Structures are given as structure tokens and as C-alpha cells.
Amino acid sequence: MKSELIAVSEANDFIKAHDNFVIISHANPDGDTLGCAFALCRALQKLGKKAKNICADEISHRYDFMKKSVEVQDFEPQTYITVDVADVKLLGDLEKIYGGKIDLAIDHHISHVDFAKYLLIEPHAAAAAQTVYKVILELGGGELFDDQIAACLYTGISTDSGCFKYSCADPETHRIAAELLEYNFDHSELDYVFFDLKTKSRIELEKKIYDSIEFFCDGKCALVSVTKEQLDSIDPEDVNGISAIPRCIEGVEVSVVMKQRSNGSWKASLRSNRDVNVQKICSAFGGGGHERAAGCSFGSAGLDEAKQRIISEIGKVLG
Ligand SMILES: [Mn+2]
Incomplete structure (x- = not known):
């Protein structure tokens, strides 16, 4: 309509x-x-x-x-x-x-x-x-x-x-x-x-996120992933804003937070610090959002496959 x-x-x-x-x-x-x-x-x-x-x-x-x-x-x-x-x-x-x-x-x-x-x-x-x-x-x-x-x-x-x-x-x-x-x-x-205010379980989640950071594209892309088990153990409110974590690393232009849904599938939230249009990247997977903040899903793909697909799309832009 x-x-x-x-x-x-x-x-x-x-x-x-x-x-x-x-x-x-x-x-x-x-x-x-x-x-x-x-x-x-x-x-x-x-x-x-x-x-x-x-x-x-x-x-x-x-x-x-x-x-x-x-x-x-x-x-x-x-x-x-x-x-x-x-x-x-x-x-x-x-x-x-x-x-x-x-x-x-x-x-x-x-x-x-x-x-x-x-x-x-x-x-x-x-x-x-x-x-x-x-x-x-x-x-x-x-x-x-x-x-x-x-x-x-x-x-x-x-x-x-x-x-x-x-x-x-x-x-x-x-x-x-x-x-x-x-x-x-x-x-x-x-x-x-x-x-500024954070719950103790949020801090626990952040500790795990910091441990999971991976870098791609010569350090211009940082990716973190959060499993459904990790998400299940905390209040959904405590998950908001975790995209900000990889995005504040020096040299990172695109940050990706991979989150696992309760049905096991994976979705990605992308953030761009400067010129990269992440909405365009996400639209390649049927997703959407804004130029500097967007998201997409990967159907039944497992974490490794989903990661590979999004990183390859980001690589086309970041080189
Ligand atoms: Mn709004």
C-alpha cells in the first residue's frame, strides 16, 4: 500500500x-x-x-x-x-x-x-x-x-x-x-x-563482547557476536547500544554486531563512523536503516557463513 x-x-x-x-x-x-x-x-x-x-x-x-x-x-x-x-x-x-x-x-x-x-x-x-x-x-x-x-x-x-x-x-x-x-x-x-547507568549484567555482557572482538579489512572493520544464550541470560534492555562498543575503536570505519535471535538465526547491526553508507551494504541482504546505522538478517545461515557474507560485502566498500 x-x-x-x-x-x-x-x-x-x-x-x-x-x-x-x-x-x-x-x-x-x-x-x-x-x-x-x-x-x-x-x-x-x-x-x-x-x-x-x-x-x-x-x-x-x-x-x-x-x-x-x-x-x-x-x-x-x-x-x-x-x-x-x-x-x-x-x-x-x-x-x-x-x-x-x-x-x-x-x-x-x-x-x-x-x-x-x-x-x-x-x-x-x-x-x-x-x-x-x-x-x-x-x-x-x-x-x-x-x-x-x-x-x-x-x-x-x-x-x-x-x-x-x-x-x-x-x-x-x-x-x-x-x-x-x-x-x-x-x-x-x-x-x-x-x-551512563549500567546494570551488573550489562557489564558482564560487555566483558564477553570485548573478548569476542575480531578485526577485518586492515582493522577498518570490527565485528563482535553475541549468542542467544548470552542474550537470554540478561534483560533485553541491557543489550541496547552495544553497537557503540566496536564503533569507538581507533581506525574502525564500520562496526558490526552479530546477534543471534531466539530461533537461532543471525542478524547484523552495522554502524559507520564516516563515509561508508551501511544502509546500502545491508540492503544487499534485504535489510535497511540509515546511512550510518543499519541492519540485516541472514536467514538460516550459521554464524561463520553470515560473518563471511557481511564481511565480503563490507570489503567491497572498504577494500
Ligand atoms: Mn527513531
Whole structure:
């Protein structure tokens, strides 16, 4: 299904004309999809609309402050919006129930695969939260913003931009974050919780990851792998952001994190430090993402075969 591309003002006309909203986050939710969902839900509730958030997977306790920002409302759902969802498959177990019903998708993934009736997309944005910021700004002329909405959107922007360190954090990213910082929330505490704080099991996983680092392409590619046994033994939250580990090694241009799924198959998350377009590399295997961050899967291939295939594709670019 081809989505009709719309601008912020049209998305707002759509929202104003509808009610009883279900806002859906992607499975394995992160700060951006949740920050967008809770900020938008609170804004809609403040407008007098009925709204609720749903997600296929459990939401970590780190997001409790977001959950507290919305009222739990009971109503007959009528309008379905996804936030930060690049592909209907990423709805996880909710795909079969809501997959064909999505009215509006708000996203920022260049690899977005159409599934909604209307699509509001800003592929240059560091986070979907930047677009949701604009939607809320236009919906309420600035009146809808408050400390809670600001904290949710700030978390989305900060987590998706690696705490403003990734190249996608452009002047607009900083300007929107600066506007949000005018509200009263502890951004330093949020950044500590989302970037510095680690559980003991996370540290144990990191020890194993450091032990598994392999180098290819004259040291320009670093690869680490994590088995399903290692993943099973820890909280899924503790696995987020492990791509940052090989990517900060001097001389590494492309980093690869191989993760084994519960069915035994392998997937790769690629990160690029400079010029290499990893989205292009992953698309050779039917994957997608962004220029500097992308992923793909290898079907039934074992670890050695999957590694060989991805390294050979990376080798074509890195030489
Ligand atoms: Mn995002």
C-alpha cells in the first residue's frame, strides 16, 4: 500500500478531525518511539481527545516517568497512529491486529516501507520526536507543551542522537532540544539514566563482547557476536547500544554486531563512523536503516557463513 505523503499542517488537520486515538510504538521500544508516543498521547488528552499508547513488548521501568505523564483512558478505538515505526513488521505481535489499520505514520527512517494511509516523514531528522515536536507545536500553538511533554520528547531526541553525538544531530536537533530545555525537567538525570547507568549484567555482557572482538579489512572493520544464550541470560534492555562498543575503536570505519535471535538465526547491526553508507551494504541482504546505522538478517545461515557474507560485502566498500 502506497502512503499519501503529508506535511505537519495536514497531519494536524487529520488529528483535529479525528478522535479515540491509539498510538502505537515499535516492538523492542526505545526512547524515541516511546517519547513520541507518550508526548503525543498527553498532548491529545490535553486537547480533550481520547488517546492511549500501545506496544507489543514490555516497557522498561526507565520509562516510568513517561507512563505517569498520561491518563489511562477507556474508549472504543477509531484512529491509529504509529510513531518511529519504519516498517509494519516492526510492530511485532501487534502487526496482525493493527497492521492494516494504520491511518497515520510519523517517522524519520529513510528506509521507511509504506503501510499507513498517510505518512508524515522527515528523513533528515535525528529522531521522530523532532517531528512530533512540530506536530504538537502546531496543534496547540505552543500552549500544549509542559514539563512532561518536554521530558518525553527530549528523551526521544537525546537517545536517538546518541546524546547529540551522532552526525544526525544537526542545528535543528539542537534548536528543538534547546526549546524543550526551557521546561522544568532534569535532562542531566535523564542522560545519566539512558547513557551512563549500567546494570551488573550489562557489564558482564560487555566483558564477553570485548573478548569476542575480531578485526577485518586492515582493522577498518570490527565485528563482535553475541549468542542467544548470552542474550537470554540478561534483560533485553541491557543489550541496547552495544553497537557503540566496536564503533569507538581507533581506525574502525564500520562496526558490526552479530546477534543471534531466539530461533537461532543471525542478524547484523552495522554502524559507520564516516563515509561508508551501511544502509546500502545491508540492503544487499534485504535489510535497511540509515546511512550510518543499519541492519540485516541472514536467514538460516550459521554464524561463520553470515560473518563471511557481511564481511565480503563490507570489503567491497572498504577494500
Ligand atoms: Mn527513531
